[in-house]
Amino acid sequence: MTAMIETHDLSKDFVKKLDFAGKIATHLGADLHEQVVRAVDRVHLGVEKGEVVGLVGESGCGKSTLGRMVAGILAPTSGHVFFNGEDYAELSGPQARRAQLAVQMIFQDPYASLNPRHRVETIVGEAPLVHGLASKSGLADYVDDILKRVGLDPECKRRYPHQFSGGQRQRLGIARALAVKPDFLVCDEAIAALDVSIQAQVLNLFMDLREEFDLTYLFISHDLSVVEHISDRVVIMYLGRVVEVAPTEVLFEQPNHPYAAALLAEIPRLDQRKRQFKPIEGEIPSPIHPPSGCHFHPRCPHAFARCQSEVPALQKIAPGRYAACHLNDEPTPKNE
Amino acid sequence: MTDQVPTLEVVDLATHFFTKAGIVKAVDGVSFSVGAGEVVGLVGESGSGKTVTGFSIVGLVDPPGKVVSGSIRLKGEDLVHANAERLREIRGNQVAMIFQDPMMTLNPVLRIDTQMIEAVRAHRELNRAAAREVARNALGQVGIPSPNERLKAYPHQLSGGMRQRVAIAIAFVNKPDLIIADEPTTALDVTIQAQIIHEAQTLCRQTGTALIWITHDLAVVAGLADRICVMYAGRIVEAGPSDDVLDRPMHPYTAGLIGSVPTHNKRGERLRQIPGMTPSLLNLPPGCAFRSRCANAQSNCQQTPDETTPFDGRRLRCHHPMTAIERQP
Numbered sequence: 001m002t003a004m005i006e007t008h009d010l011s012k013d014f015v016k017k018l019d020f021a022g023k024i025a026t027h028l029g030a031d032l033h034e035q036v037v038r039a040v041d042r043v044h045l046g047v048e049k050g051e052v053v054g055l056v057g058e059s060g061c062g063k064s065t066l067g068r069m070v071a072g073i074l075a076p077t078s079g080h081v082f083f084n085g086e087d088y089a090e091l092s093g094p095q096a097r098r099a100q101l102a103v104q105m106i107f108q109d110p111y112a113s114l115n116p117r118h119r120v121e122t123i124v125g126e127a128p129l130v131h132g133l134a135s136k137s138g139l140a141d142y143v144d145d146i147l148k149r150v151g152l153d154p155e156c157k158r159r160y161p162h163q164f165s166g167g168q169r170q171r172l173g174i175a176r177a178l179a180v181k182p183d184f185l186v187c188d189e190a191i192a193a194l195d196v197s198i199q200a201q202v203l204n205l206f207m208d209l210r211e212e213f214d215l216t217y218l219f220i221s222h223d224l225s226v227v228e229h230i231s232d233r234v235v236i237m238y239l240g241r242v243v244e245v246a247p248t249e250v251l252f253e254q255p256n257h258p259y260a261a262a263l264l265a266e267i268p269r270l271d272q273r274k275r276q277f278k279p280i281e282g283e284i285p286s287p288i289h290p291p292s293g294c295h296f297h298p299r300c301p302h303a304f305a306r307c308q309s310e311v312p313a314l315q316k317i318a319p320g321r322y323a324a325c326h327l328n329d330e331p332t333p334k335n336e
Numbered sequence: 337m338t339d340q341v342p343t344l345e346v347v348d349l350a351t352h353f354f355t356k357a358g359i360v361k362a363v364d365g366v367s368f369s370v371g372a373g374e375v376v377g378l379v380g381e382s383g384s385g386k387t388v389t390g391f392s393i394v395g396l397v398d399p400p401g402k403v404v405s406g407s408i409r410l411k412g413e414d415l416v417h418a419n420a421e422r423l424r425e426i427r428g429n430q431v432a433m434i435f436q437d438p439m440m441t442l443n444p445v446l447r448i449d450t451q452m453i454e455a456v457r458a459h460r461e462l463n464r465a466a467a468r469e470v471a472r473n474a475l476g477q478v479g480i481p482s483p484n485e486r487l488k489a490y491p492h493q494l495s496g497g498m499r500q501r502v503a504i505a506i507a508f509v510n511k512p513d514l515i516i517a518d519e520p521t522t523a524l525d526v527t528i529q530a531q532i533i534h535e536a537q538t539l540c541r542q543t544g545t546a547l548i549w550i551t552h553d554l555a556v557v558a559g560l561a562d563r564i565c566v567m568y569a570g571r572i573v574e575a576g577p578s579d580d581v582l583d584r585p586m587h588p589y590t591a592g593l594i595g596s597v598p599t600h601n602k603r604g605e606r607l608r609q610i611p612g613m614t615p616s617l618l619n620l621p622p623g624c625a626f627r628s629r630c631a632n633a634q635s636n637c638q639q640t641p642d643e644t645t646p647f648d649g650r651r652l653r654c655h656h657p658m659t660a661i662e663r664q665p
Binding site: 058059165167195196197198199200201203204207208222224225226228229230248249262263266267268269270283284 | 496
């Protein structure tokens with residue numbers, strides 16, 4: 001069975017070009033180079049139809065960049081994204097348009113992703129009209145229907161985005177994405193900016209919509225408790241690389257990669273009272289000068305010589321489970 | 337504990353904002369106290385008045401806002417009627433504040449050492465070299481590697497987590513009696529959040545500083561606070577020891593907040609949600625502000641519930657508190 005979305009060796013580099021003064025300086029013999037940040041580094045990711053995959057990592061790990069490439073907003077530097085087995089880059093014409101419409105994105109800040117000078121009816125109705133999903137005469141009903149499904153009153157479609165609360169605006173962002181009948185939604189920190197009680201409402205909406213429209217999600221978040229709740233599988237990224245892929249339950253019971261284990265230990269939980277916080281040492285290194293070998297080795301309690309020199313490959317360690325850690329190759333089982 | 341004067345005692349505090357559209361009662365009758373070395377979590381959603389409460393304590397409420405009634409006592413000293421000069425002496429020395437965005441505390445065009453030495457010398461008679469030494473030690477205490485070099489850096493050269501550590505170091509540098517931390521980890525990653533909480537926790541234990549941790553995240557205060565005050569629409573609706581409040585919430589709002597945390601729900605199932613949204617504080621009708629979202633609401637909720645003490649250590653503002661049966665999942 002082919003996965004709905006699949007990425008092969010997907011990489012994205014961001015290059016900071018030399019400015020004018022820098023160019024002159026290099027002409028005169030200065031040793032200046034363009035700064036290259038490898039935001040996403042040869043990532044393989046597969047999402048099956050109907051699945052919810054959680055993508056977790058700290059800021060700067062490349063999870064949003066990966067999401068944007070999957071959604072077709074950013075062009076990859078190298079590698080391929082396959083949608084239903086077809087390469088994005090090779091599609092053209094109506095096929096490409098269909099693939100683009102089928103994958104939609106929901107952003108963290110709905111206010112930044114909605115045009116403040118358009119009314120709700122335009123925001124939600126523009127794309128389906130352009131793409132012929134709704135006729136001009138049927139558009140009003142079409143928009144009403146979408147708004148109702150995301151829990152907004154159709155009465156408010158003459159309003160502007162600033163007239164809504166944060167939670168309602170996020171619903172608006174969801175309505176905009178749903179209006180073109182997508183199969184796949186990339187939710188980039190979609191509930192991070194919302195209040196706790198509103199988070200639960202929007203999270204419930206995501207689960208309702210999944211059943212109603214048979215949707216597949218790539219759910220990007222830094223909040224592990226949310227990801228644990230909604231995802232079937234979890235992908236953990238660190239500095240541009242995938243370090244572990246596992247079914248949610250297995251991962252939360254027994255993480256394999258030391259980074260995954262550390263990350264799980266750090267989530268504040270309601271049932272952990274008055275605990276002494278014992279954090280992992282250090283911070284995320286700069287992606288401009290990432291550490292050699294395994295990116296995590298300077299912070300890893302189990303690191304040994306090989307971790308500094310060799311990049312660990314993402315290996316299958318159990319059915320459906322992958323991890324990129326040299327410890328898995330060691331003959332002796334690691335002891336905590 | 338009880339016969340001692342608490343580090344901070346807030347009684348019936350009301351801070352209102354007199355806007356053109358009407359009076360916004362951002363804080364409306366809030367009372368709580370913090371003892372030395374104690375950590376109190378002030379929990380609420382946006383617009384619940386938790387930040388304004390913090391600002392009122394340090395006298396940072398700007399017009400059109402004004403503390404209209406109530407008293408704030410720091411070790412017995414009245415802060416509401418203190419003059420501006422006395423407040424300046426207190427701020428940064430006896431009371432310090434940590435903000436969500438460390439760039440609010442740090443001046444972007446001054447080096448870290450300039451800012452820290454200034455903070456030390458504002459309240460202590462030390463020469464620059466001695467003040468620098470104090471600053472260096474403070475940076476070391478919050479876990480900043482190679483503090484000597486960091487002192488020479490500008491804020492933009494540091495990462496978000498590092499900046500927040502510097503802000504915490506500045507807050508702790510004069511060994512204050514009270515620190516008010518306003519969502520200091522909200523903008524940070526989980527691993528950095530754990531580190532920051534760890535530093536704050538250790539420092540408070542070592543120095544006996546009282547800490548008010550303002551947050552919207554119940555899970556954070558669960559691991560940190562001794563006592564929790566839950567705020568809703570400008571009032572403390574429930575307060576008590578952390579374990580007690582989290583295990584046996586009595587106010588329907590507290591129960592709803594706890595219920596909507598994903599880990600409290602079975603995976604893949606719908607979260608228990610609180611319907612509706614937080615009300616506008618402008619011209620809030622009398623009565624319990626939560627009644628429109630409350631499953632237990634009845635007609636007498638149109639009268640503002642008085643604060644009750646259902647049992648020792650617990651305070652509650654509710655006509656129809658949750659019973660043990662309702663709390664069962």
